Amino acid sequence: MGTSGMALDGKVAIVTGASSGIGRAIALLFASEGARLVVAARRRELLEGLVAEIETAGGAACALAGDVSDESFSSALVEQTKSRFGGLDIAVNNAGVLGPMMATPDVTRDAWDETMSTNLTSAFLGAKYQIPAMLARGKGSLIFVSSFVGYTAAMPGAATYAASKAGQIGLMKALAVEYGPRGIRVNALLPGGTQTAAADAMADTEEMKAFVRNMHALKRIAAPKEQARAALFLASDAASFLTGSAMLVDGGVSINKT
Numbered sequence: 001m002g003t004s005g006m007a008l009d010g011k012v013a014i015v016t017g018a019s020s021g022i023g024r025a026i027a028l029l030f031a032s033e034g035a036r037l038v039v040a041a042r043r044r045e046l047l048e049g050l051v052a053e054i055e056t057a058g059g060a061a062c063a064l065a066g067d068v069s070d071e072s073f074s075s076a077l078v079e080q081t082k083s084r085f086g087g088l089d090i091a092v093n094n095a096g097v098l099g100p101m102m103a104t105p106d107v108t109r110d111a112w113d114e115t116m117s118t119n120l121t122s123a124f125l126g127a128k129y130q131i132p133a134m135l136a137r138g139k140g141s142l143i144f145v146s147s148f149v150g151y152t153a154a155m156p157g158a159a160t161y162a163a164s165k166a167g168q169i170g171l172m173k174a175l176a177v178e179y180g181p182r183g184i185r186v187n188a189l190l191p192g193g194t195q196t197a198a199a200d201a202m203a204d205t206e207e208m209k210a211f212v213r214n215m216h217a218l219k220r221i222a223a224p225k226e227q228a229r230a231a232l233f234l235a236s237d238a239a240s241f242l243t244g245s246a247m248l249v250d251g252g253v254s255i256n257k258t
């Protein structure tokens with residue numbers, strides 16, 4: 001922590017999937033803790049609104065709109081970060097989609113490929129370009145936003161999502177070992193149910209929402225800011241000995257049997 005008392009004072013961070021939900025909350029919290037940010041997603045206007053909000057509050061941010069499954073976008077994101085802010089310390093690869101929610105034999109090859117590209121290939125592409133920039137700093141914190149689904153729990157009709165999210169955890173562990181010796185910490189944040197557009201899409205009736213709340217030991221789902229606070233911990237020097245960890249921030253959904 002710098003003399004300002006802010007956890008990310010002087011740090012430069014990329015946050016993907018920052019146009020809504022958990023990513024947006026992470027960007028706002030990181031900015032309020034002193035990080036300079038490059039925020040990414042496809043919806044440009046929402047990103048520009050976020051940048052304006054951060055700047056109004058006295059922070060520094062810029063936006064790059066594009067698709068995280070596109071390699072040239074992942075590369076451009078890091079290039080823009082270096083040219084605008086001089087380097088990269090933290091990357092939160094958060095962008096993701098639920099993908100096809102249906103019986104597995106009904107999932108088309110195209111839907112499988114698209115979900116794997118958005119959730120898992122994007123994580124690889126993010127790391128591919130973010131790691132060299134962190135190596136240049138001699139230090140870094142790389143974070144993937146995965147899920148409890150595919151790790152501690154499974155649900156029928158979510159095989160594509162589960163496979164993509166479990167894949168991120170394998171990638172995270174491999175990278176933690178590969179780059180630990182050179183100062184880069186690599187971790188995954190595994191949210192439980194969190195109040196976002198994605199959660200609304202998954203539980204679209206009041207009955208389903210009540211069912212989902214009840215799956216959690218805390219009998220509620222999280223606010224996006226509760227996930228952001230966990231991401232802040234992983235990103236900051238407060239987590240200086242934390243690497244290779246799949247960190248559940250799940251309100252007890254993984255252990256609840258009531």
Ligand code: NDP
Pocket residue numbers: 016017018019020021022023040041042043044046066067068069094095096097098118145146147148190191192193194195196197198199
């Ligand atoms: P939202 O739908 O609110 O946010 C998803 C974000 O990802 C948006 O900013 C979206 O922006 C971005 N995104 C999606 N596809 C792409 C793409 N191809 N290229 C660039 N950006 C993309 O969902 P959440 O905030 O809930 O989800 C954030 C992460 O948290 C996801 O990885 C999700 O799997 C994970 N998660 C969420 C849980 C929940 O209950 N909410 C539980 C466990 C994990 P845009 O559309 O503008 O491109």
